[in-house]
Amino acid sequence: MAVPPVPQARAAVPVRAVRVPMLVDVVIGLLTVVALPLAVVAIPNTISVVAALLPPGVSQVEMIRAHGLALPAMLVTVPLAAVAVRRFRAAPILVAGLTLLALADAAGGYTETVTLVGVLRVLHGIGAGMLVPATLAAVAERPRHRVLLPIWAGALAVSLLSAQALALWAIRDVSSWRVTLQPYPLLTGVALALAAVYLVLWMVTGGAGEAEAEGERQVLPLRRPTSAERGRLALTVVPAAAIAALGVGVTFDWPPLLVVAAAALATVAMLALAAFGAIEGQGGRTLALVNVAVGLVVLPTAAQMTYIELGGPLGGPGLLGLWVPFLVAGLAALAAAVLAGRAPETSAPRMTALGLAAVVGGMCAVRLLVPAPSGTPLVVPFVLLAAGAAVALVGAFRLAGLGSALLGLSLCFPAVLAGFLLGTGIQVNRLREAAGSAPAGKDGGSALVKGFVDALHMWALAGGFVVVGVIVLSSVLARRSAAAASAGQVVIPLPTPSPEGDDPGPQEPDTVR
Numbered sequence: 001m002a003v004p005p006v007p008q009a010r011a012a013v014p015v016r017a018v019r020v021p022m023l024v025d026v027v028i029g030l031l032t033v034v035a036l037p038l039a040v041v042a043i044p045n046t047i048s049v050v051a052a053l054l055p056p057g058v059s060q061v062e063m064i065r066a067h068g069l070a071l072p073a074m075l076v077t078v079p080l081a082a083v084a085v086r087r088f089r090a091a092p093i094l095v096a097g098l099t100l101l102a103l104a105d106a107a108g109g110y111t112e113t114v115t116l117v118g119v120l121r122v123l124h125g126i127g128a129g130m131l132v133p134a135t136l137a138a139v140a141e142r143p144r145h146r147v148l149l150p151i152w153a154g155a156l157a158v159s160l161l162s163a164q165a166l167a168l169w170a171i172r173d174v175s176s177w178r179v180t181l182q183p184y185p186l187l188t189g190v191a192l193a194l195a196a197v198y199l200v201l202w203m204v205t206g207g208a209g210e211a212e213a214e215g216e217r218q219v220l221p222l223r224r225p226t227s228a229e230r231g232r233l234a235l236t237v238v239p240a241a242a243i244a245a246l247g248v249g250v251t252f253d254w255p256p257l258l259v260v261a262a263a264a265l266a267t268v269a270m271l272a273l274a275a276f277g278a279i280e281g282q283g284g285r286t287l288a289l290v291n292v293a294v295g296l297v298v299l300p301t302a303a304q305m306t307y308i309e310l311g312g313p314l315g316g317p318g319l320l321g322l323w324v325p326f327l328v329a330g331l332a333a334l335a336a337a338v339l340a341g342r343a344p345e346t347s348a349p350r351m352t353a354l355g356l357a358a359v360v361g362g363m364c365a366v367r368l369l370v371p372a373p374s375g376t377p378l379v380v381p382f383v384l385l386a387a388g389a390a391v392a393l394v395g396a397f398r399l400a401g402l403g404s405a406l407l408g409l410s411l412c413f414p415a416v417l418a419g420f421l422l423g424t425g426i427q428v429n430r431l432r433e434a435a436g437s438a439p440a441g442k443d444g445g446s447a448l449v450k451g452f453v454d455a456l457h458m459w460a461l462a463g464g465f466v467v468v469g470v471i472v473l474s475s476v477l478a479r480r481s482a483a484a485a486s487a488g489q490v491v492i493p494l495p496t497p498s499p500e501g502d503d504p505g506p507q508e509p510d511t512v513r
Helices: 022-040 047-053 060-067 070-088 090-108 114-140 148-170 177-181 185-205 227-235 237-252 256-276 281-308 318-342 345-369 376-397 402-437 445-487
Strands: 490-493 509-512
Touching: 022 090, 022 114, 022 148, 022 185, 047 060, 047 177, 060 114, 060 237, 070 090, 070 114, 070 227, 070 237, 070 402, 090 114, 090 177, 090 185, 114 148, 114 177, 114 402, 148 177, 148 281, 148 318, 148 376, 227 237, 227 402, 237 256, 237 402, 256 281, 256 402, 256 445, 281 345, 281 376, 281 402, 281 445, 318 376, 345 376, 345 445, 402 445
Parallel strands: none
Antiparallel strands: 490 509
């Protein structure tokens, strides 16, 4: 009787990690483009524009102070959220941050008191502070997609450039001051829906796709954070809290020279922390310095330009005339960032320096072309600022890992507030000088207009010199790092056994680290 063959066990086939479908990348890309502008648009304090709509008996000064709490809250939240995304991953932090923004938007339509306005603006700041590092971590968790990081960097640069204009656009021709507390509720809902989809996909796949894919390389290398890295991230809370306290303190009529001195000291402290407290060597230092430079000049400069070009005595194009320069700058920034992401890895340091040089060129263009009667000349400074910032960020991100990127973000937004304080201090000082120099009994309006323009030009000069200093400092540190690495080489002779078994004599040296 024939015995049926015994079925042999099949050879075990190694199970490859399940690749997250391209849908996740699309969702993350859309979420980045929507969430970053929502986060940054929470920064500007626009309540003074609709002060005439405030209810009787409400102090405008107290309302402006309460409305300005979003940025200080954001500064302290960013480093804490950076620690959280390294521990819990990006998806739940994104949902939590957008939920806070949505709740603050919903409650903004019913607020009546200054205290409640302050609470809601703090919630806006906390939610925005969670979104910025969480979107970066979500991009970094994707395996080897070199498009997502340039999109993130371009979106951040464009958001910084256009935040003031977007905040003002939301309150044009409004009949209620509460719109300042809920500028884009529909966009917040869209972002929250995208974050929920991303969270579901992330849970279904079990985080698949976060590891490095075979034969490819991630844009930002993922690894478990060390205790030193977590400690450095937590340490950045200290300068963030200090500059946040300074930002609140100046609302109590501090002298402008004191404001400028304090903000300048805070800027020097942040540059020192970026230069000597960063992680991952020279790449981490460059990344931190670039974040400080971009945060310090882009949004504060664009905010002053936007106010000056709104029309009025200067005859600027107004918001309707500014949308073309902003659109061109946004497209240019995204295109430049994508091209920078496609460049060879060895060109990253040059791209960083080139991007910062373009930012300096944008500051020079501000002095030459602003104010402008039409929006066309403004394309030049807008494109240089946005595209330069995007390229510098992409080049710097390629020099270091996710920990350094999050550390740099923790310094970027304190630098934004320092830039606002420096610009405001210069502006107040120039306006006081202009008012004092106006002839008695004559219209001082032209003198005040000149004071506004002079303050912007002076700030552009100061900010440009700071960025030049960052370029020089980064170059000097890079050369010192390379020299130290070369000095650390030692020459060890490699022994070759002799036929007689005696000790070998001196051989040709081989250099090893």
